Amino acid sequence: METSNNMKAKLESLKNWFIRYSKIVLPIILVLCVALTIVIAIQANKRKVEQEESAVASDGGNTEDGVLQDVPQVPMEEASPEITELFSTYYTAMVEGDTETMTQMVYYMDTTEILRAAETSKYIESYPPLEIYTKAGPREGTYIVYVYADLKFYEYDQPVPGMRTYYVCTDEDGELYINEDGEESESELHYMREIQLQEDVVDLNNKAAAAYNDMIAEDKTLADFLVNLADEIEKNVGETLARAEESEATEENEEPDEAESEEANAAEVVVTKVKTTDVVNIRTSDSETADKLGKAAVGDEFRLLETKGNGWSKIEYDGKEAYIKSDFLEPSETETASADNEEDTSSQQADNEQTTTTTGTVTVKETVRIRAGASETSEKISTAYEGDKLEVIMKQADGWTKIKYNGKTAYVKSDYVE
Secondary structure: OHHHHHHHHHHHHHHHHHHHHOOOOOOOOOHHHHHHHOHHHHHHHHHHHHHHHHHHHHHOOEEOOEEOOOOOOOOOEEOOHHHHHHHHHHHHHHHHOOHHHHHHHEEOOOHHHHHHHHHHHOOEEEOOOOEEEEEEOOOOOOEEEEEEEEEEEOOOOOOEEEEEEEEEEEOOOOOEEEEOOOOOOHHHHHHHHHHHOOHHHHHHHHHHHHHHHHHHHHOHHHHHHHHHHHHHHHHHHHHHHHHHHHHHHHHHHOOOOHHHHHHHHOOEEEEEEEEEOOOEEEEOOOOOOOOEEEEEOOOOEEEEEEEOOOOEEEEEEOOEEEEEEHHHEEEEEEEEEOOOHHHHHHHHHHHHHHOEEOOOEEEEOOOEEEEOOOOOOOOEEEEEOOOOEEEEEEEOOOOEEEEEEOOEEEEEEHHHEO
């Protein structure tokens, strides 16, 4: 009887372990460590789990086409040179806080995930050489990738072990990318869930978990350090988001000053149509949780109704209003409204007389968008945060500061730099 009870207890413990460590596509294998090293994937992982649970609850594990099939044993292999290069570049970008590179490699990162990645990079010193393994994914050209790495923090002497799982896909041009859109089909989710329970994956998880747990057991300071660091990162991200929202609200509500009035009277380029730069969902409102109306392919064109300050654009879709993330759009058609030529010439001369040429750098006072032109409607290049240093070219009389950003000319509002 006692033996039977012990066996049940062990089975229950094993079941709980699987539940804890088998989240689909982006599992949290090492709770505290991964909370820091996988900061950009938390929201994507949450969406995947919710989809999986909803699918299982609704039809007991049946797909639209029938019962889900058993997943055979899929061999684990060392990563190909292409996948190794992908993740070497990606992890380097993570350490350096190069969110521009990360967003080019990942589909897709929202604003919060980008901010969290940038904030986390401030505390990471390096990633020593990676151990990368793969299994064939649920569809042709897809892979389940396991990356084992030792994370080195600036404030802690010893590297901290951790492992992360990624879902990698191939685009229509044959290029690999990390898929974190959280919109896999039920059959894909089933496949990836079963893969996570295969023996070689469990062994690899155990290796990372054992190394991490040994460190925590031997050094309570490390556990406290990781918890406090995670809290600090989340606090800083929250404060940055709050400042950005406050800044957007202020820009929308503030009265136009004299320089802005002169700018409004000058020639103005208005974007009337946009086209998509990647595959993107079309939704009923400006929210990640809003209902999907459809999916736009690369190059699809829409009439632009409004560019909102929260990162979304209102478009016309099938004769109705719809929304797409602005990061996946670029202008395709514009209209120019010209003022009187004499007024333009006079305004330009006045501006030239008042423009101040400067050298050196300016410091960002509040979160501000970096744009391709000196206009609120110009293309967004990136975002600068409080304390960032920007290489200045000149401060203009129209309220904008011309800067050099990533080797190119760009602009920020002068009110937000000093």
